[in-house]
Amino acid sequence: MKNISRRQFLTYVGAVGGSSALLKTSLAMGLVNEDPYSGPVKVTPATGKKKPTVLILGSGIAGLSTAFELEKAGYECTILEASFRAGGRNLTVRNGDKIDEMGNPQICQFDKQENLFFNCGPARIPGHHRRLLHYCKALNVPLQVKANSSKMAYFQDDQFLGGKPKRIIEYHTDARGLMSELLWKSADSSTFDQMLGKEDVEKLMSFSKAFGDLTENGKYIGSERAGSTTDRMLEFPTPHAPLELKAMLDSRFWYGGLLGAELYDWCEPLMEPLGGMDAVVKGFLRNLKKQPTLNAQVKKIYNRDNGVEVTYEKGGKFHTVQADYCFNNIPAYFMAGIENNFTTKYQTALNSIKRGHLFKIAYQMKERFWEKDGIYGGISYSADPISQIWYPSHDINAQKGVLLGAYTWDPKISAMFEALSPAERLKVGAISGEKIHPGYSKNIENGISIPWGRMNHQMGCGMRMSEEDFEKYFHFLQKPEGRHFMIGDQISHHSGWQEGALASSEQALQQLNKLLSASVDQGSKIHVS
């Protein structure tokens, strides 16, 4: 629009003066952008004298949302939860909370302050996770932007630049510059002359120049996009010395670090509920008619002719309950240990789901030293086992803060952390943090570690399936066996995200609707017990 003439501009104005023809056209032409997500499944409402009953096994996000939708449609839901708390892997810990690791229970020692909490499981919500965002709105869960990527944060690798941490913005800017310089050079040396016309080759060179901030003759000599070594408020900026191409190619940050903000689920801006991700769990619980039965460990699941029978243990006693339907949120790899009468294929399919091993550390820091260094959220990437450090972007300028000090999903590394005592894990994490932030260790007041592979009633997180098994069993497991429906992020393409859990629930409820309409077609009111 740089070269707009006054006359061109006035066509806009003219269009809005008098008859507003263009405006009307535009309005006539346009439909309101439709939300591709049409909202939760409308479950076929309960009919008949007696409310249909449902057993929901597990109070993770899939279980809670299933109960919420079924209750809305008039079903009577009982949630059985093995743990002492609801929410599954949606776990936010604060002062005094128990981290229920098998054999290593930890009690969170964070100060008793609203801003000192840690999301042990899910921690961020991208704008395209429409299901979760729908529920946040419907359940009045207040959201705020969560800075997931910070250009001011660091890359650190002992084998790169002698271990000196490098600001991400410098690495990013240099990578773009070096890449653009090579592209400019190729275009200039006629590499693309056969595939592109002369004019397009010129445009490509201009593009490279803009993309990489190159000099007039296509050189990358550093860029003020990455800041200045002088005080740029009062002097001309002097770019830092750029990385050597070889150093960039030898470095190990091409993936996680360089692409951190490029992955669809990390698509900025991300969001988080104010005060912790468990606000989502609390939102569901606030809106459920019947609260989950806690400490209820499922021992048997039997499909019966007109329903499902479940036996659970609570307080040393066994209870057997029946319901018309069962939605099962229990990690599938536990199902081999639960007595059942499933078909061999169904049980084999369940067995094919393996468990992921994520590991996280969180430290309470006595000072938000990262803010003094210009970091207000986002992630530093380390080549050490800790992999990442996350800075909170809420409660900016508070005195203390809770830092994520390690986050690895490499099962081998996680297993090594799992083998350590909680105290040792914190020490290991401190050493790596120290390399990025000298003085890190002495800011640590206390900390926790969450090895999902050892957490009671979870023993893993995320679904892991071989490609072959996935091909064979995924769609099979989306369908009920009898009146038993598997749910959870494990029955989605998006394991490890709440959106996957919600999608699985939505999908299962669609299957229920199908079952119900088939029964109605057959003249049998299957859901009226």
Place this chain on the structure above:
Amino acid sequence: MKNISRRQFLTYVGAVGGSSALLKTSLAMGLVNEDPYSGPVKVTPATGKKKPTVLILGSGIAGLSTAFELEKAGYECTILEASFRAGGRNLTVRNGDKIDEMGNPQICQFDKQENLFFNCGPARIPGHHRRLLHYCKALNVPLQVKANSSKMAYFQDDQFLGGKPKRIIEYHTDARGLMSELLWKSADSSTFDQMLGKEDVEKLMSFSKAFGDLTENGKYIGSERAGSTTDRMLEFPTPHAPLELKAMLDSRFWYGGLLGAELYDWCEPLMEPLGGMDAVVKGFLRNLKKQPTLNAQVKKIYNRDNGVEVTYEKGGKFHTVQADYCFNNIPAYFMAGIENNFTTKYQTALNSIKRGHLFKIAYQMKERFWEKDGIYGGISYSADPISQIWYPSHDINAQKGVLLGAYTWDPKISAMFEALSPAERLKVGAISGEKIHPGYSKNIENGISIPWGRMNHQMGCGMRMSEEDFEKYFHFLQKPEGRHFMIGDQISHHSGWQEGALASSEQALQQLNKLLSASVDQGSKIHVS
């Protein structure tokens, strides 16, 4: 770290067990990361029986911070402000507020709600603006992350893809892919064999593959990094069809749009004060001993032997006041109309500062329709005169929201908007918004426009100087003439940002300290009147 062995891992653990040798080394080696910003200037404290007096002309950010620091050091400050309000271009408007455009005063009609406000001037704070962040902390101005870039927002250009808006994430991902494909091709066809060894050429190809998400044989065929045309929660993702290279090269989003998140001042995450940027102004005012004198228009400034004499008009009357020092925050292009006894060179230097013309529109929207479309902040880029649309990232899921509907700093375009009536401006903006969000217009409840080139007591924004004049006069204007110091973002390398204003104040106070120490050296207690 993928290939770490258990033994390597145990070196970390070993190091922390027992003597914690490595940890200690690390601690011994490291110093706490020092904040490169050491805090505001410590002004030489007032001595003598009578407090030294200071006149501060203009209550913009530079004036306020200068007064704040001088008061701390025991100086008696009087701020003269021409407008009916303090803050200068730090202007947040809400229900009932006056937009003081010359000849076109507007009254903001936003509903009376806390979340419905608009920052007409500065609106974001990057993490490296240490001075402003210092004051936010010192003045208890609560901050939150502001999403400045959103990958879910759009590019729209009538001449690109037939005018269809394109999600930024798709454009970004395709640009990276297409660029990487070309680079891969060059590397594969030996273009770089002379400058890089075989191994590095291979690394470059791997890098291109990772950067652009190419296929095994170096093709870009779209990428799930930009999402999926299918429901990726329940199915394998299917990338959208990629842009053609030619369309990408022909498009006009290389700069603003493609680089939006790459510029240093737009370095994510950015921040904003809760409830509006004028929280900074209020923070200063809360902490000043003496509040600014409003509606006081400066008419004369005279350097005298032992101070400065200023005449101002207030309520039709002229007042003449003296002080030991004067810090002048008035837009320099107004100085030609203010009687003074400056040297010709000083006045010529002041005259060399020209004014910028920024223009903004804000609409109150009856529904936050953009959130339904996955947008929770950030900027859409338009090739129309409006240039940008900003979405609020605060108060997510509220019913209504205030949208920035135009933001241009092209003086030609701004001048065209300036020539329209406020109502016409809003209509022009609505047409362009409609192209990105069909139904846009019917969501508009009311709106305002801020043509900084026509705003009373501003008549422009940002300093514009020719390179030649800048070379000649910038450092000259940083120095006082007599006891008169020019301040404001106009006396910085970073005009248009509050950080520039604060830097100018800091610099001027350093000059004051110099002046004071010179006087002390000469045995004259210049500041004791």
